[in-house]
Amino acid sequence: MTNPPSALPDHPAATAPYQPRGDSRQLSDSSSPTPAELTDCLFFSPEDGRIWLNDQRMLLLHSSAFGALRGEIIERLGLEQARGLFTRTGYACGARDARLIRERWPQADAAAVFRAGTHLHTLEGMTKVEPVHFKFDADSGFYEGEFLWHHSCEADEHVSAYGVGQDPVCWTETGYAIGFVSGLFGQMVIFREVECRGMGHASCRVIGKTAEQWGDAEQDLRYLEVSQPSTRPVAATPDAPLREGTRQSPPPRLIGASAAFNAATQALQRVALTPATVLISGESGVGKEMFARQLHQLSPRRDQPFVALNCAAIPDNLIESELFWCRARRLHRRDALAPRTFRARPGRHTVSG
Numbered sequence: 001m002t003n004p005p006s007a008l009p010d011h012p013a014a015t016a017p018y019q020p021r022g023d024s025r026q027l028s029d030s031s032s033p034t035p036a037e038l039t040d041c042l043f044f045s046p047e048d049g050r051i052w053l054n055d056q057r058m059l060l061l062h063s064s065a066f067g068a069l070r071g072e073i074i075e076r077l078g079l080e081q082a083r084g085l086f087t088r089t090g091y092a093c094g095a096r097d098a099r100l101i102r103e104r105w106p107q108a109d110a111a112a113v114f115r116a117g118t119h120l121h122t123l124e125g126m127t128k129v130e131p132v133h134f135k136f137d138a139d140s141g142f143y144e145g146e147f148l149w150h151h152s153c154e155a156d157e158h159v160s161a162y163g164v165g166q167d168p169v170c171w172t173e174t175g176y177a178i179g180f181v182s183g184l185f186g187q188m189v190i191f192r193e194v195e196c197r198g199m200g201h202a203s204c205r206v207i208g209k210t211a212e213q214w215g216d217a218e219q220d221l222r223y224l225e226v227s228q229p230s231t232r233p234v235a236a237t238p239d240a241p242l243r244e245g246t247r248q249s250p251p252p253r254l255i256g257a258s259a260a261f262n263a264a265t266q267a268l269q270r271v272a273l274t275p276a277t278v279l280i281s282g283e284s285g286v287g288k289e290m291f292a293r294q295l296h297q298l299s300p301r302r303d304q305p306f307v308a309l310n311c312a313a314i315p316d317n318l319i320e321s322e323l324f325w326c327r328a329r330r331l332h333r334r335d336a337l338a339p340r341t342f343r344a345r346p347g348r349h350t351v352s353g
């Protein structure tokens, strides 16, 4: 097969609130997604120069070239800056793979979904991941996991360039684990190497806990350029006081690794309490709908319905009356279309097209 499947539509189960709970000790080897099923997601399309992992385009890169790039970035930026950059790169890969698994296997057992990250990390050639154990419960905010990484590509490249050192060096792999698990868990789960081939150990040993469980995750978060989300409720404005008992369960936290993402999150929180119309733009797949849903949840209209409308599905000659029915009816025809969207469904809306 040379053609990848088209981008998967958001499965309702993949976008619904996800409160996973699981334990690797109760997980069957045959639970989907299995290593074989994940390998079947890999497509080579040599005639048009593309490689796909499901619907995501991938690259084959020589590990020596990765090592050379890594070395040049270390020389130019220094160890700390380079570590942050590669941690964030790994985070982006892990977060994308988490989304892939949720969309492709929306009904899968939660522990199998989390284990899929170890299979994908292995399949992509960064390291052979061996889970020791992992257990998690999003309801109580508990995550604990321990893994072994065998023959890490990044450790091999680092040692060949710099020799054995005092600090762990698998920055990209660490970022991947953080991105994958945090993307599923809905809270920042921090992984640390307590042993590393770059420090002379036979394999890397990795421990994962939530930032709250670690208690001293400031440095880890700095590599991600992420501040821990405030747990304080959003302050009420005089126009929109928060009434006791009217606030529903807190909206799912947005977790991102880039400065731009965090800036957008901050802007979202500021504008959510105002009646302003908000336009969210960006490339396909960057999370516009997730931001829109968060905006609705934070707004005083969170008790009203959230209506998603696909503009691309509305004929050109009807779009004004659909979106701005009042003006269209007043200006053009008295018997215009009945209000099917805004009037009938007050609340925060999102449109796409």
Ligand SMILES: [Zn+2]
Pocket (backbone or CB within 6 Å): 149, 152, 155, 168, 169, 170, 193, 195, 196, 197, 198, 204
């Ligand atoms: Zn390592």
